Amino acid sequence: MNKKLTEKFYPGHATCAGCGIPAIVRHVLDEADCPVVVINATGCLEVTSTLYPYSAWKVPYIHNAFENAAATAAGVETAYRALKKKGKIKDKMKFVVFAGDGGTFDIGLQALSGMLERGHDVLYVAYDNEGYMNTGGQRSSATPVGADMETTPAGKKSSGNKLPRKDMMEIVKSHHIKYLAQANVAYIEDLRKKARKALETEGPSFLLVLQPCTNVWKFPTSDYVKIGKLATETNYWPLYEIEDGRYILNLKIEKPKKIEEYLKTQKRFGHLLSPKNKELVKNIQENINREWEGLIERENGGIVEQ
């Protein structure tokens, strides 16, 4: 393994084989050109990397609770400013949050909003595996329509989760932060570029990174890159940035694949392939098309706000 990549987050963590989280952590942190402090929400990353008395973290690290990573980061960053002003600290530092979708979209939304609104100089990275994985795969508000999750199981009278994903990017954007981007662990160079930009941003920045979960999405452990690629190739997970309010689409697929191509690779969507769910799959495809067109429109609209 690339030695430099593992300098900050060591091998020896215990994420599932084939989990995309470590790659996200390593590549984001590798873009930092100064010391970083990591703030982590409760979730898969936290429980698999900090088993007392060991730790995979070779950078300063704090896990406080599930819903308050952003507030904790705000406190750390405020302490940094206070101590710098008083001359007690000289080094330049960056603060990076890693939190799951549950810790971001749901229980941590208020703390995130506070952190963004107050303008703390923190990069918040949400690794999005579309559910509460650490507790076994329950629905979160990042879970897509039709997913068979523990709290929204598919059954004779249900085709799984009924509710559409919360549009987190738009929520974060409404806080008028300078830089936010949607990325995908299957596109590492794109992710790294975004991490670099985010780390260079003064004030809050936000990355929403798709992280296919072999364990709950149910696909072979060798396939997270393949599945991640399909998510973007179907336009389900577009890669884009919002820089000073301006939308930039990073990858325009000439002939997007049909969503079935993506759905059929994961057991969480297995039931959607049966004829009785044809209409639902059609709706899912239509939504993807509509959202993609919305993004194109916003990109063409140029500067949306000042």
Next chain:
Amino acid sequence: MKNNKYKKALTGGAAAAEALRQINPDVAPVYPITPQTPIIETFAKFCADGKARTEIMTAESEHSAISAAVGSQAAGARTVTATSSQGLALMNEILYIASGMRLPIVMLISARALSAPINIHGDHSDVMGARDTGWIQLFSENSQEVYDNTIIGTKLAERSELPIMVIMDGFTTSHSVENLEMLPDGTVRKFVGRYKNKEALLNVKKPHTFGPVSLPDSYFELKIDQDEAMKEVLKNYEETAGEFKEVSGRDYELIEEYRAKDADHILVLIGSTAGTAKDVVDNIREKGEKVGLVKIKLFRPFPYKEVAVAVSKAKSIAVMDRSISFGSVPPLYSEIINSVKDCDLRVASYVYALGGRDIFTKDIERVFEDLISGNISDKTEYLNAKTQ
């Protein structure tokens, strides 16, 4: 009489803010709630006027205020916050994390009743609800003690590597103007010294993992260690209070005994009502009955031994609680029963002044009359409540 420029007339809230100004912490994440708000407002104005160099962080909730305090203190910054009632209840989850991480955050509390029904007035329900969160709990009787406890408490917390609640009674103390004597700024700064923690997040050369996962093979011992650290606080308090006496001349012991040494009947309570109770003791003493008072200051850790020694010669004692433990006995009474289990005396239980209900001298007189006449109920009695 010496003309003393350090003599002031301040509310408890303002006294706390003055102490904070002198301590000059690094960070204060804050969120408003009655009756705590005057503390953070007064302190924010000090900062705005350049009288303290503290970064005020206007959190979006108490949960985030205490979460940020955890981050900030772990970062290596001396951190303070303040709250009451619903705010403290909302913080509950993170209170355990702050103490489990051994972070000496200082939190001022104007104690207030809890919902439902909503009530903004004073009692001890909020702080008693947080008695097992692993925080040191130091109660104050008046503005002077609020001021002194804020200063003592900061040093005590850091010395013990545990967070502390410096508690005053909502409104009765937080909003009443009383005379007190402050110390010079330099004296306070020297007394608290510079905050140094063994591990700090911002010490990037020595990376430390805060808040790890611990399994059944280690969790138990970590909690025992935490309890041991809490027990050490009694000793640390005496040491810190001793140092404080040297600079202030004010003498604080683990508990305050008022005319209790030779008393047959002793009242035990916490907080501002001690002031009124002392007057009652004086009046009854004048009539020839030997009564006295024991005022509890540290509730966590609880000074069992000191209480036992203080009341061991009495015939009977009464405990006045300002909160209820639903379905059990009131919190202070429970601790006192534990303290005196080897003493031969009777213990009466009273609950008073919930949700800001008045407590009058006649109510306290009645408690002493009950003790003197041997009219000691098995049940907890309610003072000045309409049930009787």
